[in-house]
Amino acid sequence: MKREIKTTNDGSKTLYINDLNENYHSHHGALQEAEHVFIKNGLNQINDYEINILELGFGTGLNVLVTINEYLKTDKNHVINYFSLEKYPINESEINDLAYFEHFDNPEFKNIYQKIHQAEWGKSTEIITGFNLKKIECDFFDLKTIDLPKINLVYYDCFGARVQPDLWEKPLFEMVSDKMSVNGLLTTYSSKGSVRRILQELHFKVEKMQGPPGKREMINAIKMEDQENPES
Numbered sequence: 001m002k003r004e005i006k007t008t009n010d011g012s013k014t015l016y017i018n019d020l021n022e023n024y025h026s027h028h029g030a031l032q033e034a035e036h037v038f039i040k041n042g043l044n045q046i047n048d049y050e051i052n053i054l055e056l057g058f059g060t061g062l063n064v065l066v067t068i069n070e071y072l073k074t075d076k077n078h079v080i081n082y083f084s085l086e087k088y089p090i091n092e093s094e095i096n097d098l099a100y101f102e103h104f105d106n107p108e109f110k111n112i113y114q115k116i117h118q119a120e121w122g123k124s125t126e127i128i129t130g131f132n133l134k135k136i137e138c139d140f141f142d143l144k145t146i147d148l149p150k151i152n153l154v155y156y157d158c159f160g161a162r163v164q165p166d167l168w169e170k171p172l173f174e175m176v177s178d179k180m181s182v183n184g185l186l187t188t189y190s191s192k193g194s195v196r197r198i199l200q201e202l203h204f205k206v207e208k209m210q211g212p213p214g215k216r217e218m219i220n221a222i223k224m225e226d227q228e229n230p231e232s
Helices: 030-040 062-073 092-098 109-118 140-145 170-179 193-201
Strands: 003-007 013-017 050-056 079-086 125-128 131-137 151-156 180-188 204-210 217-223
Touching: 003 092, 013 092, 030 062, 030 180, 050 062, 050 170, 062 079, 062 109, 062 125, 062 131, 079 140, 109 125, 140 170, 151 170, 170 180, 170 193, 193 204, 193 217
Parallel strands: 050 079, 050 151, 079 131, 151 180
Antiparallel strands: 003 013, 125 131, 180 217, 204 217
């Protein structure tokens, strides 16, 4: 797929796929979208000592970077194990041109950014003390066969339903749910009614949250015990 670099409204960059007319991130702001959806409404809602994050998909690595940035703001008395699936890894030139580390004050972030992208696929790598990353190159529908610990936070960051509708249907959500612990949180930029209904069918308690800039709503969904009847 042919991709080009575009600058979004908050000054951070994203990738644009010409053939699909699709951005990797919101054109309103790649960085602020990641921080709003996956940090404010995701990571900051989890209080477990060991946080196992599943991301669909790795993309540009921006969500990993903002997660590390937030982790460094804490007293770091917990551990994050981050598992990220990606079918089409970006190339070195794109990594260099995106240069997300430039948007963070921490002088170590250039090294951290490089370490994220240089981490070997399929192998767990300690990016910083207490933060372990495992990038997995695969189709999302291979998730069923992947051995993971119980996941308590999901970053559901697939391409939009307009270009990849199968990623927003019940079979994939069911696979994701099977990997999650009870009371685990799934957060996504989507607010589609069909997604809410699927998650409810899978025994999630679904809540509509304020969306990031340029989007009115997004979804948070907590996995409940099967016998519970979640309300929207």
